[in-house]
Amino acid sequence: MSDKPVVTRIAPSPTGAMHIGTARTALFNWLYARHTGGKYLLRVEDTDRERSTEAAVQVIFDGLSWLGIEADETPVFQASRADRHAAAVAEMLARGSAYRDFMTPDELEAERTAARAEGRVVRSPWREAAPNDAPDRPFVVRLKAPLDGETVIDDQVKGRVVFQNKDLDDLILLRTDGTPTYNLAVVVDDHEMGVTHVIRGDDHLNNAARQTLIYQGLGWTPPVWAHLPLIHGPDGTKLSKRHGAQAVGEFADMGYLPEAMRNYLAKLGWGHGDDEIFNDEQAIAWFDIKDVVGAPARLDWDKLNHLNNHYIRLAEPGRLADLVAAILKSRDWPPHDGDLEKLASVIPFVRDGAKTTLELADAVIFALKRRPLAMSDKGKELLNEETRARLGRLRDVYATQGVWDVPSLEAVNRGFAESEGVGLGKIGPALRQVLSGGSPAPDLAGALVSLGKDESLGRLDDALSLGG
RNA sequence: GGUCCCUUCGUCUAUCGGUUAGGACGCCAGGUUUUCAACCUGGAGAGAGCGGUUCAACUCCGCUAGGGACUGCCA
Known part of the structure; x- marks a missing residue:
C-alpha cells in the first residue's frame, strides 16, 4: 500500500502434481513483481508432512522452471x-x-x-x-x-x-x-x-x-x-484429469511450448485491450492486477493450440529439432547420424500446420525414413504405367536442376506439367507418395527441398525400379 | 444451513453511463490448392431474468435464478 518495493510469492503445496491454475497464479505474481520492479519469491508449503514428498517438491521446481518463471531468491520451505x-x-x-x-x-x-x-x-x-x-x-x-x-x-x-x-x-x-x-x-x-x-x-x-x-x-x-478466479475445464466445472490435462507437466508432455503457455495463461483472466499475442516484455509492461477479470475462465484447447502453433512457427529450428528428437526417442524411433541436422532443416517446411511438437514429430517422419521406402497401397495404385513413365521424365528434369529451392522447384514442377500437357493433379499425388512413402509431407517443392536433391532422386529411382 | 465470490457471442475477452456492443479462437461460406494444414475474403454469433436510479444502463443499486469457494487439528 505504500511505496515499499513490491514482493510477491507463489506458495504451492507439494501434493503430487502442480495444477495449471497454480502455474497461472505463479505467472501473475511473477508478472506483477517484474512490472513493478519488485521481487517474486517461492515458498513450498510442506507443513502437511504426510503428503509432502521430495518428489512432489521436485515437480513444483520442474514445472515452474519449465514455464520459465524463476524465483528471485532461494525457495523457502515452510x-x-x-x-x-x-x-x-x-x-x-x-x-x-x-x-x-x-x-x-x-x-x-x-x-x-x-x-x-x-x-x-x-x-x-x-x-x-x-x-x-x-x-x-x-x-x-x-x-x-x-x-x-x-x-x-x-x-x-x-x-x-x-x-x-x-x-x-x-x-x-x-x-x-x-x-x-x-x-x-x-x-x-x-x-x-x-x-x-x-x-x-x-x-x-x-x-x-x-x-x-x-x-x-x-x-x-x-x-x-x-x-x-480459478481456471475451469471446458465445460465450466472444476478442471480435472478428465478434461485432458490438469498438471503443468502434462501440458509439457503434450507438446506445448512454455512461451505459448505463458501467453495463453496470461490471457486467461487478464488482457490488454485487443492484444492477443504478446511476448514477456510486453506482458510485463502491461500487466496490472487491477485489470484481472473477476470471473473464472474455462480452458480452451483450440485457442491454446492456435497460440502454440504460432510460437512453433517462431521458434528456432534447432530448438524444435531437439524437442522433436526427444519425442521420437520416446517413441523408440532409432536415430541415425545426421538426423538432428536433418530435423532442423526439415522443420521449417512442416511446422506451419503443427499445433504441438507432437504433431511436429509426426510431420517430420517422412524425411527420416531410410531408403528404400516401403510403398503404400495408395502409392502402388497411383503408380500405373503412364504415371511411372511421367515420373521417369520428371526425374531426369530434376537431375539437371541446379538450384534446389522452393521457388525454383515450383517453377520446374509447373513447367513440367505444362510440357506434359497435364495438370499438376496428374503428377502431384504420385510424386508425393514416392517422396513420402505415404507419410504426411509438406507440399511438393517443400518436400523436395527438405529431402535434398540426392535423397529425392534416390527415392524416385527406388520407386521407378520397383516392378520395373 | 451459514458466509463470501462470479454471470457480455460456443470459448477467452474489450467497453472507465451515451458504441452499428469491438477483437481473438472456434464455426459456416467462398478463394488458393498436389494431400493435410497454413493462408486470404466474407458471414452467423452476446449483455441470465426482473425491478430500480438516470435525459440515457452491458456499465450503478436491489431481488431472483444459475455457477463456484469456504465452513478441517488439509493447504
Whole structure:
C-alpha cells in the first residue's frame, strides 16, 4: 500500500502434481513483481508432512522452471520455519490475542453440529477461561478473534469485500501436537518474507478475512490482497484429469511450448485491450492486477493450440529439432547420424500446420525414413504405367536442376506439367507418395527441398525400379 | 444451513453511463490448392431474468435464478 518495493510469492503445496491454475497464479505474481520492479519469491508449503514428498517438491521446481518463471531468491520451505510459527503463537498468547482450547474432539464435534444448526460459527467455552482453569490434557491454540465489528478486504480483483466478524471463527493456530496450521504459517511467513502483495486463488478469499485477524492479533499490517478466479475445464466445472490435462507437466508432455503457455495463461483472466499475442516484455509492461477479470475462465484447447502453433512457427529450428528428437526417442524411433541436422532443416517446411511438437514429430517422419521406402497401397495404385513413365521424365528434369529451392522447384514442377500437357493433379499425388512413402509431407517443392536433391532422386529411382 | 465470490457471442475477452456492443479462437461460406494444414475474403454469433436510479444502463443499486469457494487439528 505504500511505496515499499513490491514482493510477491507463489506458495504451492507439494501434493503430487502442480495444477495449471497454480502455474497461472505463479505467472501473475511473477508478472506483477517484474512490472513493478519488485521481487517474486517461492515458498513450498510442506507443513502437511504426510503428503509432502521430495518428489512432489521436485515437480513444483520442474514445472515452474519449465514455464520459465524463476524465483528471485532461494525457495523457502515452510516446514523449516516451525520455530518461527511457534514463537508467533507464543507472542499472541502473551498479547491475549490467542488462547488455549481444551475441547475434546467429541465436544468439538457436538459444538460444530450445534453451531451449524443455529446458523452460527463454532465457539469454544475456553475462550474466556481463566489461565489457571487449565486441565491437564491436550489443547490447541486458537485465535481470539473479535466477536463484533467487521473486517474489510480491499481486494485488488474483487473489490471491497466486507465480512462480519461474528461470522468468522476462532481458527486453530497450533495443533495438539504443537505444529502450526496453514493460516498461521502463511501469515507469519508472508510477513517475515516481506511479502507486500498476496496474489492467489480466490478459494482463499474467505481466508483473507481470517488471516487479517491474525495479522491484527500479531500487531502486523496485512498485505495487499488480490484473489484470482480459478481456471475451469471446458465445460465450466472444476478442471480435472478428465478434461485432458490438469498438471503443468502434462501440458509439457503434450507438446506445448512454455512461451505459448505463458501467453495463453496470461490471457486467461487478464488482457490488454485487443492484444492477443504478446511476448514477456510486453506482458510485463502491461500487466496490472487491477485489470484481472473477476470471473473464472474455462480452458480452451483450440485457442491454446492456435497460440502454440504460432510460437512453433517462431521458434528456432534447432530448438524444435531437439524437442522433436526427444519425442521420437520416446517413441523408440532409432536415430541415425545426421538426423538432428536433418530435423532442423526439415522443420521449417512442416511446422506451419503443427499445433504441438507432437504433431511436429509426426510431420517430420517422412524425411527420416531410410531408403528404400516401403510403398503404400495408395502409392502402388497411383503408380500405373503412364504415371511411372511421367515420373521417369520428371526425374531426369530434376537431375539437371541446379538450384534446389522452393521457388525454383515450383517453377520446374509447373513447367513440367505444362510440357506434359497435364495438370499438376496428374503428377502431384504420385510424386508425393514416392517422396513420402505415404507419410504426411509438406507440399511438393517443400518436400523436395527438405529431402535434398540426392535423397529425392534416390527415392524416385527406388520407386521407378520397383516392378520395373 | 451459514458466509463470501462470479454471470457480455460456443470459448477467452474489450467497453472507465451515451458504441452499428469491438477483437481473438472456434464455426459456416467462398478463394488458393498436389494431400493435410497454413493462408486470404466474407458471414452467423452476446449483455441470465426482473425491478430500480438516470435525459440515457452491458456499465450503478436491489431481488431472483444459475455457477463456484469456504465452513478441517488439509493447504
